[in-house]
Amino acid sequence: MTAADQPTTIEWIEGGGVTTPRGFIAGGTYANIKTYGEAPRMDVGLLAAIGPCTVAGVFTRNQVVGEPVTWDRRVLAAGRPMRGLVVNSGNANTVTGDQGTRDCERMAAIAAEVLGVPAEEILVASTGVIGRQMPMDKLESGIRAITLTEDGGYHFTRAIMTTDTREKSCAVRVEADGLTYVVGGCAKGSGMIHPDMGTMFAFITTDAPADRAWLDATLREVADRTFNMVDVDMDTSTSDTALVLASGAAGGATIDAAHPAAHALLDAIEAVATRLARAIAGDGEGATALLEVIAEGAASLDDARLVARTISSSPLIKTMITGRDPNWGRVMMAAGRSGAIFDQRAASVWVGEHCVLDHGQPTSVDLAQVSAAMAGEEVALRIHLGAGSAIATAWGCNLTNEYVSINADYTT
Amino acid sequence: MTAADQPTTIEWIEGGGVTTPRGFIAGGTYANIKTYGEAPRMDVGLLAAIGPCTVAGVFTRNQVVGEPVTWDRRVLAAGRPMRGLVVNSGNANTVTGDQGTRDCERMAAIAAEVLGVPAEEILVASTGVIGRQMPMDKLESGIRAITLTEDGGYHFTRAIMTTDTREKSCAVRVEADGLTYVVGGCAKGSGMIHPDMGTMFAFITTDAPADRAWLDATLREVADRTFNMVDVDMDTSTSDTALVLASGAAGGATIDAAHPAAHALLDAIEAVATRLARAIAGDGEGATALLEVIAEGAASLDDARLVARTISSSPLIKTMITGRDPNWGRVMMAAGRSGAIFDQRAASVWVGEHCVLDHGQPTSVDLAQVSAAMAGEEVALRIHLGAGSAIATAWGCNLTNEYVSINADYTT
Numbered sequence: 001m002t003a004a005d006q007p008t009t010i011e012w013i014e015g016g017g018v019t020t021p022r023g024f025i026a027g028g029t030y031a032n033i034k035t036y037g038e039a040p041r042m043d044v045g046l047l048a049a050i051g052p053c054t055v056a057g058v059f060t061r062n063q064v065v066g067e068p069v070t071w072d073r074r075v076l077a078a079g080r081p082m083r084g085l086v087v088n089s090g091n092a093n094t095v096t097g098d099q100g101t102r103d104c105e106r107m108a109a110i111a112a113e114v115l116g117v118p119a120e121e122i123l124v125a126s127t128g129v130i131g132r133q134m135p136m137d138k139l140e141s142g143i144r145a146i147t148l149t150e151d152g153g154y155h156f157t158r159a160i161m162t163t164d165t166r167e168k169s170c171a172v173r174v175e176a177d178g179l180t181y182v183v184g185g186c187a188k189g190s191g192m193i194h195p196d197m198g199t200m201f202a203f204i205t206t207d208a209p210a211d212r213a214w215l216d217a218t219l220r221e222v223a224d225r226t227f228n229m230v231d232v233d234m235d236t237s238t239s240d241t242a243l244v245l246a247s248g249a250a251g252g253a254t255i256d257a258a259h260p261a262a263h264a265l266l267d268a269i270e271a272v273a274t275r276l277a278r279a280i281a282g283d284g285e286g287a288t289a290l291l292e293v294i295a296e297g298a299a300s301l302d303d304a305r306l307v308a309r310t311i312s313s314s315p316l317i318k319t320m321i322t323g324r325d326p327n328w329g330r331v332m333m334a335a336g337r338s339g340a341i342f343d344q345r346a347a348s349v350w351v352g353e354h355c356v357l358d359h360g361q362p363t364s365v366d367l368a369q370v371s372a373a374m375a376g377e378e379v380a381l382r383i384h385l386g387a388g389s390a391i392a393t394a395w396g397c398n399l400t401n402e403y404v405s406i407n408a409d410y411t412t
Numbered sequence: 413m414t415a416a417d418q419p420t421t422i423e424w425i426e427g428g429g430v431t432t433p434r435g436f437i438a439g440g441t442y443a444n445i446k447t448y449g450e451a452p453r454m455d456v457g458l459l460a461a462i463g464p465c466t467v468a469g470v471f472t473r474n475q476v477v478g479e480p481v482t483w484d485r486r487v488l489a490a491g492r493p494m495r496g497l498v499v500n501s502g503n504a505n506t507v508t509g510d511q512g513t514r515d516c517e518r519m520a521a522i523a524a525e526v527l528g529v530p531a532e533e534i535l536v537a538s539t540g541v542i543g544r545q546m547p548m549d550k551l552e553s554g555i556r557a558i559t560l561t562e563d564g565g566y567h568f569t570r571a572i573m574t575t576d577t578r579e580k581s582c583a584v585r586v587e588a589d590g591l592t593y594v595v596g597g598c599a600k601g602s603g604m605i606h607p608d609m610g611t612m613f614a615f616i617t618t619d620a621p622a623d624r625a626w627l628d629a630t631l632r633e634v635a636d637r638t639f640n641m642v643d644v645d646m647d648t649s650t651s652d653t654a655l656v657l658a659s660g661a662a663g664g665a666t667i668d669a670a671h672p673a674a675h676a677l678l679d680a681i682e683a684v685a686t687r688l689a690r691a692i693a694g695d696g697e698g699a700t701a702l703l704e705v706i707a708e709g710a711a712s713l714d715d716a717r718l719v720a721r722t723i724s725s726s727p728l729i730k731t732m733i734t735g736r737d738p739n740w741g742r743v744m745m746a747a748g749r750s751g752a753i754f755d756q757r758a759a760s761v762w763v764g765e766h767c768v769l770d771h772g773q774p775t776s777v778d779l780a781q782v783s784a785a786m787a788g789e790e791v792a793l794r795i796h797l798g799a800g801s802a803i804a805t806a807w808g809c810n811l812t813n814e815y816v817s818i819n820a821d822y823t824t
Binding site for chain 2: 061062063064065092094095096097098129130131132133237238315327328329330332333335336337338339340341342344345356357360361362401
């Protein structure tokens with residue numbers, strides 16, 4: 001029996017985050033870059049690995065990308081171990097022309113100087129308004145003012161928030177092959193989240209020693225089931241970034257696909273990513289409910305993913321939940337425009353536990369009960385396409401007046 | 413010099429609509445199917461051709477379609493001349509199972525009986541809530557109660573409205589090859605409008621005698637530049653229908669591609685379709701502004717259409733306009749995720765007359781002036797991709813709190 005057949009026991013670590021795994025220190029500070037909002041908020045952060053670490057990254061599929069995405073892709077392509085990640089919120093350094101390119105290089109260089117490593121070993125992530133030059137004086141003062149500590153993950157997490165209302169971080173511990181590995185993570189989400197690349201930022205750390213190619217494949221596989229299945233609105237950011245940094249401080253042999261702990265470590269990374277993805281969806285701009293959509297009975301995994309994501313991102317579904325309106329026909333409408341192939345007379349739909357459509361025939365369910373199933377902080381929609389056996393889950397949130405207010409006044 | 417090289421003189425007919433062209437009568441009535449809203453509103457309508465007429469139709473690309481769409485596709489495929497169109501609002505007869513199929517057939521049969529023609533010569537269109545059985549008693553009484561008149565287009569237009577706040581109808585007159593042709597039209601739009609098939613309903617009539625194949629090709633060509641370039645939200649209805657009915661009452665030879673009046677008649681149909689498309693966009697649910705997006709310098713027409721439609725449908729662009737927020741970077745964000753190929757350093761962006769990005773470099777434009785260009789009932793955004801010479805125009809609207817309120821409470 002191989003390890004892959006054993007269920008992994010995931011132990012959640014209360015209050016955990018990116019500095020819970022051994023080998024990482026972090027911090028954040030107030031640099032006055034994030035000028036909107038009432039009170040000053042942290043907006044510059046630094047995460048450092050005590051030694052060289054292995055990193056995998058996935059980025060936005062938007063054709064227009066922020067300068068930090070271009071920088072990160074380049075330094076990761078070089079394949080060398082990395083030493084740190086410098087972040088800011090309030091300005092995305094995107095569509096900022098040649099000046100923006102120089103500013104991003106400078107941002108990496110300042111962090112590198114602080115950590116005493118080459119600039120090419122520093123990753124960069126910036127989020128915020130697009131098309132404005134980065135206030136470099138404020139940024140430089142901020143980076144130099146950060147105090148790095150072993151419990152600084154909380155400050156680092158606060159520094160990447162924009163319209164997020166809650167910090168999103170967690171950590172887990174797994175035992176595998178006689179050793180204990182810890183995986184932590186933090187994320188920012190809120191608006192401009194789309195399935196093309198779920199989260200704005202998700203940074204995951206682990207003290208496991210990881211093979212670069214295995215870590216890369218693992219992040220892609222996990223992101224497809226988590227961050228890429230989250231939607232807040234239909235827009236995709238120019239800066240979306242998910243990184244996994246592995247310090248190796250837990251000791252033991254480098255984990256690759258053949259290592260007995262590989263399956264447990266993947267499960268731990270997926271547990272952290274799933275919790276972050278759900279937190280991003282539930283904290284969508286103005287959202288008051290998390291929407292979980294399961295599409296099953298699809299002819300292919302692609303179809304299942306398409307249907308789940310189309311339903312979870314439909315404005316008409318999202319407003320229906322806000323109003324607890326039992327207008328379940330919209331689920332079929334969204335599935336129908338997803339591009340997935342199915343016969344509407346073979347499809348069934350559930351709202352919570354209530355079957356509202358049974359093989360293409362509307363049921364005589366009490367609509368008041370359907371409405372009641374849409375109250376609460378989590379709403380579940382399920383569709384069976386009757387076209388095969390593939391299944392996928394997507395997460396979204398409801399659409400409220402608050403979303404409109406937030407986005408009508410973002411830069412002013 | 414061919415007629416195609418001559419600009420067509422389009423004469424607008426004040427107060428015109430579907431009964432302005434010769435050969436059509438119409439009417440509408442109150443059947444109490446559309447029960448939401450404060451006051452009773454017309455909800456059943458009938459449009460009849462005095463003699464057999466040639467019809468072309470295009471329908472939603474949603475996999476899930478209303479029973480009337482299935483019916484219309486079948487009777488149009490038979491290729492015989494048609495005699496009438498029966499419509500209702502308040503119930504879409506969609507995802508209604510076998511009962512819904514029988515009800516749609518019955519709806520056509522009742523209208524056919526009223527007009528004294530076979531049921532297979534009647535087109536059907538239903539809009540409203542999905543997944544509820546049609547109240548057939550009310551519908552039948554309604555159809556039988558309608559008075560058909562030569563100026564009944566106004567009542568017919570009112571009968572197809574759902575959350576629309578204004579009637580959408582118009583008519584034009586063109587002179588070509590020694591004869592006068594009239595083209596009229598009406599539409600309903602508002603929510604659930606998406607580029608996959610712009611309008612919920614657009615019904616165009618003309619007294620020109622038209623060749624079936626030419627009319628079909630003309631409608632497809634015109635719809636691609638008009639109804640398919642309109643977006644209110646990202647959802648696509650299960651019932652979207654655009655029809656052109658040609659009575660031939662103007663006399664003269666049948667118009668096909670080789671007829672000297674073909675170009676003028678296409679221009680007249682496109683003028684009506686463009687006005688209806690703009691009216692649909694400007695009257696989007698809760699909208700206070702019409703958004704016109706021009707994408708130029710694209711590598712292909714497909715890319716230009718993709719960019720224009722992605723920008724016009726982006727929630728972040730739509731809320732930006734509501735707030736008159738000069739956050740123009742969102743235009744690049746939307747263009748970037750459209751799938752079109754371009755180099756962000758070659759792109760330029762204008763808000764109204766103001767250039768905010770020049771070949772990838774932000775300009776020093778006064779953001780207060782950019783904000784001012786987003787006031788008013790029409791807002792113009794333009795992007796030059798620097799990738800070729802293709803151009804396309806799309807229409808959308810802003811996103812307001814009112815959209816959320818309308819859609820949170822649609823069926824309750």
